[in-house]
Amino acid sequence: EDQVTQSPEALRLQEGESSSLNCSYTVSGLRGLFWYRQDPGKGPEFLFTLYSAGEEKEKERLKATLTKKESFLHITAPKPEDSATYLCAVQAGNQFYFGTGTSLTVIP
Amino acid sequence: DGGITQSPKYLFRKEGQNVTLSCEQNLNHDAMYWYRQDPGQGLRLIYYSQIVNDFQKGDIAEGYSVSREKKESFPLTVTSAQKNPTAFYLCASSILQAGGYVADTQYFGPGTRLTVL
Numbered sequence: 001e002d003q004v005t006q007s008p009e010a011l012r013l014q015e016g017e018s019s020s021l022n023c024s025y026t027v028s029g030l031r032g033l034f035w036y037r038q039d040p041g042k043g044p045e046f047l048f049t050l051y052s053a054g055e056e057k058e059k060e061r062l063k064a065t066l067t068k069k070e071s072f073l074h075i076t077a078p079k080p081e082d083s084a085t086y087l088c089a090v091q092a093g094n095q096f097y098f099g100t101g102t103s104l105t106v107i108p
Numbered sequence: 109d110g111g112i113t114q115s116p117k118y119l120f121r122k123e124g125q126n127v128t129l130s131c132e133q134n135l136n137h138d139a140m141y142w143y144r145q146d147p148g149q150g151l152r153l154i155y156y157s158q159i160v161n162d163f164q165k166g167d168i169a170e171g172y173s174v175s176r177e178k179k180e181s182f183p184l185t186v187t188s189a190q191k192n193p194t195a196f197y198l199c200a201s202s203i204l205q206a207g208g209y210v211a212d213t214q215y216f217g218p219g220t221r222l223t224v225l
Contacts (some may be wrong), residue, residue, distance in 0.1 A: 004150070034213060043114075043198055043216040089151075094211055098150035 003027075006088050006099035013106050016077045021102045023088030024070040027095075033071050035064050036087040038101070044087055047073075078106045110135045112217035114199050119222045121186065121193060129184045129220045131199030139211050140182035141200040144168060145219075151198065157182055158204060158211075186222060194224045 007022045023033070032051050036044035048057045050066040057064050061082065063074040073086055085101040112133045121127045133140065139158045143151040153166030157176040171190025176182055182201075186193045200214040 031210065032212070036216070041196075041219070041221070043112075043219045046213060046215055049213045087151075089214075091211070096153070096211075096214065100148060100150050 004088060004090050004097045004099040006086075006102050008102060009100070010103045011105070013075075013078055013104070015079060015106055015108050018074070018076045018078070020075070021073040021086055021104070022070060023073070023090075023099055025088075025090045025097070026069075027090050027092040027097060029092050031091040031093065033066055034089040034091070035062075035071070035073055036089070038085045038087055040085075047086075075104070078104075080106045080108050082106050112199060112201055112215060114197075114217040114220050116220060117218070119220055121222060121224050123224070124188045126185055126187050127222065129186070129197055129199075129222070131182045131184065131217060132180055133182075133199075133201045133217075134180060135201055135215065136179075137201035137215075138179070138204045139202045140176070141202075141214065142166075142172070142174065142182070142184045143198045143200065145196040145198055154184065154197075192224075193222055196221050 003026045005024050032049050034049050035047040038044045048064040053068045055066050061076045065072050083106045085103045087101045088099040090097050115130045141156040142154040145151050152168050154172050155174045157163035163174050163176050173185045197220045199217040202211045202214045205212050
């Protein structure tokens with residue numbers, strides 16, 4: 001069964017304490033892997049699309065990487081405004097599979 | 109600015125009532141989607157459409173209906189047959205690649221929170 005698993009479910013970091021969020025997947029025929037940021041009561045905001053193993057993309061304090069079985073979202077020196085839920089999704093064919101997200105809290 | 113709009117932001121439904129959620133996009137995207145988000149669960153697909161006047165059921169279509177009369181608009185009706193409609197509803201859109209058959213990155217609207225009274 002195709003599946004996307006995100007870990008940890010929740011993460012608390014001190015401001016400036018770098019860490020990584022994990023998204024592992026078991027779909028076959030991956031077309032793309034997507035990262036989104038979602039604030040409470042709002043729609044997911046697009047961050048990155050990764051298409052092939054070895055690909056990396058960066059945006060400000062965020063860096064997304066992709067292997068054949070998982071993706072990491074690295075957060076460098078996070079700030080309180082980075083607090084949000086980070087969602088991962090994978091595409092196989094025209095099917096999109098979403099993880100349940102990692103809730104990140106950055107403490108000043 | 110290009111984007112996706114959803115209205116209303118909050119919606120309250122009485123028992124036995126049908127309600128319609130609006131979704132409009134000006135990104136010129138061909139594909140549009142409706143998802144339902146519940147606490148602790150991943151987004152679940154209700155319906156999607158890749159072309160005007162055509163749409164397909166997703167994983168949880170029972171109790172919902174859609175129409176796609178214009179490329180820009182994809183309204184979702186939550187019918188009285190949907191027994192547990194309280195949730196956060198998200199509309200998304202994407203371009204189609206590979207000759208119009210394969211979707212690419214989905215972009216989401218701000219969401220509508222539906223509550224049953």
